[in-house]
Each structure stands twice: as structure tokens, then as C-alpha cells.
Amino acid sequence: MLIAVLISLPLFASIGVAAKVYIDVDSPNFQLFPIAICDFAITDPNGAAKSKDSGITLADEVKRYLIMTGFFNPLNKKSFLDNGSANSPVSKIAFANWTMIGADYLVEGNVTQSEKETSAECRLFDVIKGDILFNKKYTAAGSDLKALARNIASDILFELTGDEGDFNTKIAFVAKKGNKADIYTVNYDGSDMKALTNHRAIIVSPRWSPDGRFLAFTSFKGGEPEVYIRDLKNGSERKVASFEGLNLCGYWSPDGQKILLTLSKDGNEELYVLEIETLKLQRLTNNYAIDVSPAWSPDGKKIAFVSNRGGSPQIYSMDADGNNARRITFEGNYNTTPSWSPRGGRIAYEGLINGRYQIFTVDEEGNNLLQLTFDAADNESPSWSPSGRQIVYSSRTNSKSKICIMNANGLGGRVLKENGGNVTMPMWSPRWK
Amino acid sequence: MKKNLTWIGFLIVLVFCLSMFAGCAEKKAVVKEGAAQDQQVTSEQAAKDAAAKAEADRLAREQAAKEAAERLAREQAEKEQVAKVEAASAAAENAVKDIYFDFDKSNVRPDAREVLKANADYFLKNSAATIIIEGNCDERGTAEYNMALGQRRAQEAKKYLVNLGVKGSSIKTISFGKERPIDPGHDEQAWAKNRRDHFVVKTK
Known part of the structure; x- marks a missing residue:
């Protein structure tokens, strides 16, 4: 691991990542960060007994959020030779006691609870180098230890990977019962699932606006597939595309001004871009084949989409004005639902292999193909997290479906939402500030 | 003249008395009547x-x-x-019968051509009817791509009917993608049934 640290440091320095990045978590050789999280010591000036367990709870919550990122392997407390002691200066920490049990990093600190707020002090150590990486103070209203833990975990992740993570995000998905569906949202940590729409109709393709205020989707509420944009602030819905035939919703432009559509109004399924305010429509493709599922690149210059112009559905990439379309997937004969990584570079999609749909990523030139899922299920509809380090997708066996999250390299998977019914088409929200 | 005056006086008195009497009688009567x-x-x-x-x-x-x-x-x-x-x-x-498709295909199969010809005969005989062609797919693959494929399946059938003389303006197409399977099964038998165009006929 030390070698990996030494190697990856100059690499990142050379490509100009601002934060001090320790490990390239996207590398296929990446190993989960072995981290020791001590129970937080309790600083209790008033001797109030009610905060007795808060140090343990806070440590457990930090651990839970770190596991959620898919990058950490928190070590079992029982293996600890030492307990973190509050306010210990760097010189007093016996780093050898931590490296001996396999830790690379150590988290310790203290927590204080008053009537109005809870505050904590937290330190992160690199125990191999014997260095303190940060020492920060946190405050949350009331006794919201989860909020504290989320912020601490977010800082630890940022310190080690240069990324603020996906803690303040939601995932929208379609839950279907019989022929009726609605869009639901659930927090990144699996909490607070709730219905967003009340259409009780076929719904497909939920798409967040880049600022997270709007959600576009296709609904059959009016009997036919039409594109709606819902304002999440006031719950109002606006119908923006209801042409004859198919009206399918694609991704928003990075500036939030435009949205990509698939329409069949001109005879067959073509891609269009719609200016949301003026409803001005511009056609992008002109091809006898099916063109569908358009997704913008994060810089807004390119669009990935699905076309069967070559005889089978494959992923193509073209300029934002519709020119220079070229095929980027060549393995297999059914590759669909492209999603562009927010960090650029790679496109995730689903492909049919050995009778199952699995998630793949490929770079935007069509090289460096990676298969991410291998299980005996149909894994579909990949959507990247704002950090670009995780992918949410739906996983279905005959009768059961679930929403899953994995790292962008395919490791560290977890189930976000399991449902007896049909949950599909997850779409990761942007970060909320 | 004097006699006349006497008469008049008498009459006056009489009238007066009568009216008095009548008044009383009336009152009684009124009371009685009232009851x-x-x-x-x-x-x-x-x-x-x-x-x-x-x-x-x-x-x-x-x-x-x-x-x-x-x-x-x-x-x-x-x-x-x-x-x-x-x-x-x-x-x-x-x-009017459904037609069926091969996996990931929207071309009208030879067996479907016969069905479409029979359907066209019916539509030509019932020219007042409006026709909705519903394109459907099996559960495999993406919801979105299947939406497009279902649309294409409906449109291919529409084209075929129009070529056989059915008025294009009386035909609407809609795709349900893979969202409305007629057979909920998860095998080829079910999938084959679900890859279909269904024709809804509305007669006036």
C-alpha cells in the first residue's frame, strides 16, 4: 500500500488535482482503505449522563457512511490494541499499534452534547507515515449525530480521494405495480423513501436537471407517452412534448437550458434537442434506424445515444449538433442506455452477454471496455453519482428487482432498495448544497 | 209631508235598530261562523x-x-x-388479429403479412372505424429502447396497412414498450406472445 501511495502521488500531482490525493480509487488494483475508527471520547463538562453512548454512536455512524462509499474497510474494534485518546498530540499516538493490526488510517476524536447542539472534534491520521492529515471541528443542531457523521465521513473521503463524495444526493427511480407506476426518491444512505409523482400510469426515464430542482420524465398519464417536467420546489408539472407517436425524455444539457428527446413525429424515432423555455425544437439525427436514449457529455459538446443503424442496438457518440456520429461499442449485439460519467472520459451502458444484461463502461473513443457486473441477474439502467465514483443500476431476476450501487470499477456493491415489486430506471441526483 | 217625515223618522229608527240588532247578530254569527x-x-x-x-x-x-x-x-x-x-x-x-415479431425486430414477418391482409380487409369494409395500433415488446432489454422498438413495430404495421389501401389518417400508433405484457411469464413462450402489435378498433 505504501508503494501504491508513493506511485499514485506524483501521478495525481501531474494531472493537477487540487486536493492531496492519496489513492487512485478507480484503479482496478485498488484495495479498500483499511481504516481504524475509535469511539469518540466524550467531553462532558456538565457531567450529563445522557451523552454517554454518543461517542460510540458517532463512531458507528462514521463507519456506516464510510462503508457506503465503497472505498473503506473499517477494522473491527475488537482487534484494536489501543484506544484513541482525546486530544492526544501526534507524538503520543503509538502508530505501530495501528499498523500492526493492518490499519493505514486512524480516526479519533471527541464529542460534546449540550441542550442545543452537538459538536465534535475529529482527527484523521496516516498511521504508516505517522502524520496527522486533518483536525477539524463539527457542529450540528440538536443531537443530530448522523449529520455530524456524514460531514466527518465526507471530509475523510475528500482528504484521501480528492472528492467530496455523494453524501448529499438522492436517487430517483420508477416503482411499478401492474401497469401503474410512479417516481420515488430515496436518500443516498437508503433513508427517506417517498413517492414524488402521483400519475398511476406507465412512467419511464426520470431525468434530474443539473441543479436538482426539476425532474423530467415520460408518462402515459394522458393515455399516450408525453414528456413532463416537474418542479420539485412547488410540485407543479409542465408538459413539454406531446407530439404524435413517441415522446421520450433524454438527458438535460449541462447548463440546464435544454433537454434531449426521442420523437417519432417525423416518421421514425429520431433525436431532438428542446429549448425548455421557448420549446424550440431542433432535430439532430436523420436516419431510418431507431435512434434513442440520448445522453450529454459533461462538457455539453457530445451526445451518446443508442442506434440500431448497424443492425443491432449499439452505443454511438456524436457532436452536440448531430454531426460526426460514430459507433463506440462493438462487443455483443445489444448495447443500450448510455450514461456519461460526470468526470468525463467514460460511458456506462448495459449489454447483453451470455443471455444476461450486464453493466459495462467504455471510454468515449470506444476503447478500454470494462464489464462491471457478472451475477445471474439482468443489470440495467446505469447512472453515475455526481462524484463519478459510483454507479447506481437496477438488478432484476424473474420476479424480484432491486436498486444497487457499486463503485465505478465494479467493486464494493450494496443494495440501496429492495422491493417485492418492480423498481427500475434509477437516476442519480446532483449534489444539494 | 208630515206623514212622509214620520215615515222617514221611523225608517231611520228602524234602520238604526236593525243595524244595531244586525250588528249584534252579526257578531254572534261571526263568532259562531268562526268556530x-x-x-x-x-x-x-x-x-x-x-x-x-x-x-x-x-x-x-x-x-x-x-x-x-x-x-x-x-x-x-x-x-x-x-x-x-x-x-x-x-x-x-x-x-382483426394481433401480429407477432421476432426478438429485437420490427419487420413484418411472412405469417404477419397474412394477418395484416385480413385486418386490412376488415378496415376497408369498416372505413368509419378508427384504428389504434399498439406496439409491444417482451421484457428483455431496456425500457427506453423497447419504447422505440414498440413504436417502430406499430409504425411498420401502419405502413403495411396503408400500402393495402387503408386510410393513414384513420390509424394512430402508440408504443407501450415492454411495460404492458399480455403474458407475465419469463420464458420464450411468454416473450413470443408479448412481442406484438395489438389493434384496437373504434367504431362510431
Whole structure:
């Protein structure tokens, strides 16, 4: 691991990542960060007994959020030779006691609870180098230890990977019962699932606006597939595309001004871009084949989409004005639902292999193909997290479906939402500030 | 003249007395009448009420009977209409059959051509009907791509019908993608049934 640290440091320095990045978590050789999280010591000036367990709870919550990122392997407390002691200066920490049990990093600190707020002090150590990486103070209203833990975990992740993570995000998905569906949202940590729409109709393709205020989707509420944009602030819905035939919703432009559509109004399924305010429509493709599922690149210059112009559905990439379309997937004969990584570079999609749909990523030139899922299920509809380090997708066996999250390299998977019914088409929200 | 005056005086007195008497008598009579009237009013009211009630009852009965008759007629008419529509759609259903597709394909198969020809015959004979072609897919693959594929399946059938002389303006297409399978199974037998165009016929 030390070698990996030494190697990856100059690499990142050379490509100009601002934060001090320790490990390239996207590398296929990446190993989960072995981290020791001590129970937080309790600083209790008033001797109030009610905060007795808060140090343990806070440590457990930090651990839970770190596991959620898919990058950490928190070590079992029982293996600890030492307990973190509050306010210990760097010189007093016996780093050898931590490296001996396999830790690379150590988290310790203290927590204080008053009537109005809870505050904590937290330190992160690199125990191999014997260095303190940060020492920060946190405050949350009331006794919201989860909020504290989320912020601490977010800082630890940022310190080690240069990324603020996906803690303040939601995932929208379609839950279907019989022929009726609605869009639901659930927090990144699996909490607070709730219905967003009340259409009780076929719904497909939920798409967040880049600022997270709007959600576009296709609904059959009016009997036919039409594109709606819902304002999440006031719950109002606006119908923006209801042409004859198919009206399918694609991704928003990075500036939030435009949205990509698939329409069949001109005879067959073509891609269009719609200016949301003026409803001005511009056609992008002109091809006898099916063109569908358009997704913008994060810089807004390119669009990935699905076309069967070559005889089978494959992923193509073209300029934002519709020119220079070229095929980027060549393995297999059914590759669909492209999603562009927010960090650029790679496109995730689903492909049919050995009778199952699995998630793949490929770079935007069509090289460096990676298969991410291998299980005996149909894994579909990949959507990247704002950090670009995780992918949410739906996983279905005959009768059961679930929403899953994995790292962008395919490791560290977890189930976000399991449902007896049909949950599909997850779409990761942007970060909320 | 004097005699006349006496007469007049007598008359006046008489009239006065009479009027006095009459006044008294009248009062009594009024009182009596009042009592009688009260009695009469009560009995009259009762009679009236009874009559009104009877009338109302009669009217209600008549109304109910009328309504029942109307309802019966209406129901009959509705039934006939429903029967007619059902018969028509049953006829259409019998005459107009679904067509099926191969996996990930939207081209009209040879066996589907025969079905489409029969469907076209029916549509040409029933030119007032509007036709909705519903394109469907099996559960495999993406919801979005299947939406497009279902649309294409509906459009291919529409093209075929138009080539056979059916008015394009009377045909609507809609795709349900893989969202409305007719067979919920998860095997090729179910999938084959679900990769279909369904024809909805609306006769006026």
C-alpha cells in the first residue's frame, strides 16, 4: 500500500488535482482503505449522563457512511490494541499499534452534547507515515449525530480521494405495480423513501436537471407517452412534448437550458434537442434506424445515444449538433442506455452477454471496455453519482428487482432498495448544497 | 209631508235598530261562523292534505313508474348500444388479429403479412372505424429502447396497412414498450406472445 501511495502521488500531482490525493480509487488494483475508527471520547463538562453512548454512536455512524462509499474497510474494534485518546498530540499516538493490526488510517476524536447542539472534534491520521492529515471541528443542531457523521465521513473521503463524495444526493427511480407506476426518491444512505409523482400510469426515464430542482420524465398519464417536467420546489408539472407517436425524455444539457428527446413525429424515432423555455425544437439525427436514449457529455459538446443503424442496438457518440456520429461499442449485439460519467472520459451502458444484461463502461473513443457486473441477474439502467465514483443500476431476476450501487470499477456493491415489486430506471441526483 | 217625515223618522229608527240588532247578530254569527270555520278548516285541511298526499303519491307512483320505464328503456338502449359496440368490437376482434415479431425486430414477418391482409380487409369494409395500433415488446432489454422498438413495430404495421389501401389518417400508433405484457411469464413462450402489435378498433 505504501508503494501504491508513493506511485499514485506524483501521478495525481501531474494531472493537477487540487486536493492531496492519496489513492487512485478507480484503479482496478485498488484495495479498500483499511481504516481504524475509535469511539469518540466524550467531553462532558456538565457531567450529563445522557451523552454517554454518543461517542460510540458517532463512531458507528462514521463507519456506516464510510462503508457506503465503497472505498473503506473499517477494522473491527475488537482487534484494536489501543484506544484513541482525546486530544492526544501526534507524538503520543503509538502508530505501530495501528499498523500492526493492518490499519493505514486512524480516526479519533471527541464529542460534546449540550441542550442545543452537538459538536465534535475529529482527527484523521496516516498511521504508516505517522502524520496527522486533518483536525477539524463539527457542529450540528440538536443531537443530530448522523449529520455530524456524514460531514466527518465526507471530509475523510475528500482528504484521501480528492472528492467530496455523494453524501448529499438522492436517487430517483420508477416503482411499478401492474401497469401503474410512479417516481420515488430515496436518500443516498437508503433513508427517506417517498413517492414524488402521483400519475398511476406507465412512467419511464426520470431525468434530474443539473441543479436538482426539476425532474423530467415520460408518462402515459394522458393515455399516450408525453414528456413532463416537474418542479420539485412547488410540485407543479409542465408538459413539454406531446407530439404524435413517441415522446421520450433524454438527458438535460449541462447548463440546464435544454433537454434531449426521442420523437417519432417525423416518421421514425429520431433525436431532438428542446429549448425548455421557448420549446424550440431542433432535430439532430436523420436516419431510418431507431435512434434513442440520448445522453450529454459533461462538457455539453457530445451526445451518446443508442442506434440500431448497424443492425443491432449499439452505443454511438456524436457532436452536440448531430454531426460526426460514430459507433463506440462493438462487443455483443445489444448495447443500450448510455450514461456519461460526470468526470468525463467514460460511458456506462448495459449489454447483453451470455443471455444476461450486464453493466459495462467504455471510454468515449470506444476503447478500454470494462464489464462491471457478472451475477445471474439482468443489470440495467446505469447512472453515475455526481462524484463519478459510483454507479447506481437496477438488478432484476424473474420476479424480484432491486436498486444497487457499486463503485465505478465494479467493486464494493450494496443494495440501496429492495422491493417485492418492480423498481427500475434509477437516476442519480446532483449534489444539494 | 208630515206623514212622509214620520215615515222617514221611523225608517231611520228602524234602520238604526236593525243595524244595531244586525250588528249584534252579526257578531254572534261571526263568532259562531268562526268556530264552525275552524272546524271546517280542520276537516277541509285534512281532506285537502289527504287529497294532496294521494295526489303526490299518485304523482310519485306515476313518476316512479315513468322513471322506471325510462330507465328500462335507457338501459335497454344502453344494453343494445353496448351489445352493438361489443358485437362490433367482438366482430372487429374476431376479424382483426394481433401480429407477432421476432426478438429485437420490427419487420413484418411472412405469417404477419397474412394477418395484416385480413385486418386490412376488415378496415376497408369498416372505413368509419378508427384504428389504434399498439406496439409491444417482451421484457428483455431496456425500457427506453423497447419504447422505440414498440413504436417502430406499430409504425411498420401502419405502413403495411396503408400500402393495402387503408386510410393513414384513420390509424394512430402508440408504443407501450415492454411495460404492458399480455403474458407475465419469463420464458420464450411468454416473450413470443408479448412481442406484438395489438389493434384496437373504434367504431362510431
